[in-house]
Amino acid sequence: MELKEIAEKMQEVARGAGRLITEAKHPEVFVKEGHANFVTSMDLASQKYIIEGLAGLLPGANFFAEESEQNRLKPGYNWIIDPIDGTTNYMLGYKHSCISIGLVQDGRGVAGVVYNPYLEEMYVGIENQGAFLNGQPIHAANRGMEDAVILFGTATYYQELADLTFAAAKAVFDRCADVRRSGSAALDICYTACGKCDAYFEIRIQPWDYAAASVVAREAGCAVTGLQGSDIRYDNPVGVLTGNPAICREIYRIVDEQAARLKGERK
Known part of the structure; x- marks a missing residue:
């Protein structure tokens, strides 16, 4: 099956999961390990729906999903799934969450779908075929640092x-136009891909938070790297930086400077 056909099925499944979570009334909330780390009954229902929807698409493909007890990247195809990226937002009715479905083949992201059901925005990236928002091609912005809006993330359980x-x-705030922290890494990365914002960084993030969006960003012309300039990985939590390549280089430097300063203060 061609990647384009696979991506079409991924979009269909993402839309269905989006309907599932937005139509739910009063989902149950459970606490996971770590400070302010939550999961809802709809995270679990959405994940089940997505896995069932994708199960027959690529026989033998591995599933690597946030709400699974054990996750390990395997050779060949891997579905990397976040059934609700932005769970805390979702719990509070703060309508900034999404469905994230990535397809990784032998360690490389080859297709990604990120769906915001509240705005009905479908972001799609397909290896060597481009990035799209609701079927229209998207591209990263080319603003300078002084005019840039930079997004960043930080999980409360990585205190x-x-x-x-x-x-x-x-x-970064001192050098750019403004900064934002939204609570959804997948949407933040997609916003850099379509030029709504200029870069996104997070010092440690799980693969399901960025796998799908990283393909969208890469295909839109963004730099997509580990935070220290290494290649992106999908098997373990890493630092992630994506956006305008020139701005990304400046953010590398800023993070390194601040890390060195804090290390010196703690001696």
Whole structure:
């Protein structure tokens, strides 16, 4: 099956999962390990729906999903799924969450679908075929740092990274037009892909949060790397930086400077 056909099925499944979560009334909330780390009954229902919808598409493909107890990237095809990216937003009725479905083949992202059901925005990236928003091609912006809006993320359950994250965000804020923190990494990365914003960074993030969106961003012309300039990986949590290549280089430098400063202060 061609990647374009696979991506069409991924979109169909994402739309169905989007309807499922937005039509739900009063989902149950459960606490996972770590500070302010939540899962809802609709995360679980959405994940089940997505896995069932994709199960026959690529026989033998592995599923790597946020709400599974064990995740391991395997050779060949891997579906990397976040059934609701932005769960805390979802719990609170703060309508900024999405369905994220990525397809990774032998360690490389080859297709990604990110669906915001509240705005009915479908972001799609297909290897060597481009990036799209609701069927229209999208491209990264080319603004300079002083005119840029930079997005950043930080998970509350990685509290040991908070000082560096917010120090870097403050230093970035001093050099750019403005900063944002939305609570959905997948949407933030897609916003850089379509030029709504200019870059996104997070010091540690799980593969299901960025797998799909990273393909969208790469196909839209963004730099997509590990935060220290390494290649992106999908098997373990990593730092992620994506956006306008020139701005990304400046953010690398800022994060390194702040890390060195904090290390010196703690000696």
